Amino acid sequence: SVEQQNAVTREELGHATWTLLHTMGAQYPDRPTRQQRRAATQLIASLGDVYPCHACAKHWREVLRELGPPKVGSGVELRSWLCRTHNVVNQSIGKPRFDCGAVERRWGSQGGSGAPAALCGSEGGA
Numbered sequence: 001s002v003e004q005q006n007a008v009t010r011e012e013l014g015h016a017t018w019t020l021l022h023t024m025g026a027q028y029p030d031r032p033t034r035q036q037r038r039a040a041t042q043l044i045a046s047l048g049d050v051y052p053c054h055a056c057a058k059h060w061r062e063v064l065r066e067l068g069p070p071k072v073g074s075g076v077e078l079r080s081w082l083c084r085t086h087n088v089v090n091q092s093i094g095k096p097r098f099d100c101g102a103v104e105r106r107w108g109s110q111g112g113s114g115a116p117a118a119l120c121g122s123e124g125g126a
């Protein structure tokens with residue numbers, strides 16, 4: 001059926017979500033405003049409520065309880081927190097641990113100067 005053709009697997013959903021989180025980390029500012037810190041914290045915490053793989057959402061809430069709230073004080077902090085947290089998930093599902101020293105090579109880092117052209121075009125707009 002159409003629904004089956006469009007069905008998103010747990011793996012696809014996870015891969016897409018980690019891509020979002022790590023690319024967000026890559027362009028997160030070195031000196032975020034209070035608003036930016038709150039927004040990042042809420043986005044990450046909200047996955048525990050709205051993430052559409054419900055077993056994963058429950059697992060995410062447990063991981064957040066265990067590791068504490070996301071570290072959103074700077075880009076370096078957030079990238080490191082995301083890497084460690086992703087590794088906790090990796091470990092719990094038998095995936096290899098990722099070297100957090102390789103995060104920048106894998107996901108880039110714009111040092112707070114905004115998203116790269118490949119994501120947003122040179123104008124940075126729609």
Ligand code: FAD
Nearest residue numbers: 011014015017018047055056059060083086087089093098
């Ligand atoms: P992914 O884990 O999706 O990673 C994508 C890419 O990120 C990798 O190819 C690698 O290049 C890079 N990467 C890997 N580790 C790191 C790291 N530590 N830091 C930075 N980059 C890294 N699946 C379950 O089966 N059970 C669950 O409970 C579960 N909970 C999840 C909770 C959340 C919030 C999310 C986002 C996903 C969850 N998943 C869960 C899905 C799971 O984490 C994977 O996304 C999925 O298994 C697909 O794996 P993948 O091999 O494509 O690589």
